[in-house]
Amino acid sequence: MHTSNRNSPTALAVLAALAIASATFVVAEETATAGSAMAQTISAGAENSEAAFLDENNAALTKMMNAMAVKPTGDIDHDFVAMMEPHHQGAIDMAQAELRYGKNEQLRRIAQEIVVEQQQEIVAMRLALGEPLPPPFASPTQVPPIRPSPTPTDDMASMSRGSMRMSPSMTKMK
Template sequence: MQTLKLGLALIALSVGSGVAGAALAGGEQPFLVATTAAMDRMMAAMQIKPSGDVDRDFEAMMTPHHQGAIDMAVAELKYGRNEQLKRIAQEIIVDQQQEIAAMQLALGKPLPPSAPAPTQGAMPPMNMEH
């Protein structure tokens, strides 16, 4: 992980030159920023204090891991161009959300509240006057 962060930092420092500059000028910088932030959140959230219950600790570490995958998939949908990879990213979002819910149910935790998929904004209010 540290190697990846160092590599991303070096890319960010060399924006104005060479291949790295061309990659970032091509729109990759927002993607790298989004995925680096997702990985940082994931890694921080996975650092748990052991509870003495292996199952709860597993869920506590895996939930942010799955959320990190969701966040990175959202970045692919937002910035990616390959339709096949974007479809895979959509599947990752659905699969990871289902796995988070399944782990929480297995421990008797309540399900997370319903919300729009991360790729959908809040729905505009429906006009019922017609």
């Protein structure tokens, strides 16, 4: 006569261990998937910031190069300022892009110095020629972002509002 061991304490313990291990694996898999999605979101935000930074720098370089291509007037001093002012403005525009998107504090301080120094040099060149001064400049710490970049916390906020979905394998365990 053969007796069944299905109800024995050992068999129940093995089944319970298998159920716990299976649930742990599913939770770990879901956590890894959520972590991967979060990393992709952060990476996409960094790529968007990089793209915006590069777009701004390319625009600044194009604007600078076009503005520096002045027709000579025969007045060397005037021609010098006519070429140097857009050159300095290009440096200001690129430094402002660093302030908008850069993270390195030392480079951000250097960018602030570039903005201030280049603005001062533009004013000095105009004064030397007796030309009107440029309009007032914003201080380097008041540079507003041109395009707001997505932040990881924006995407993660939805997770706390019940919008996170459970996988079908998790709903079957209930």
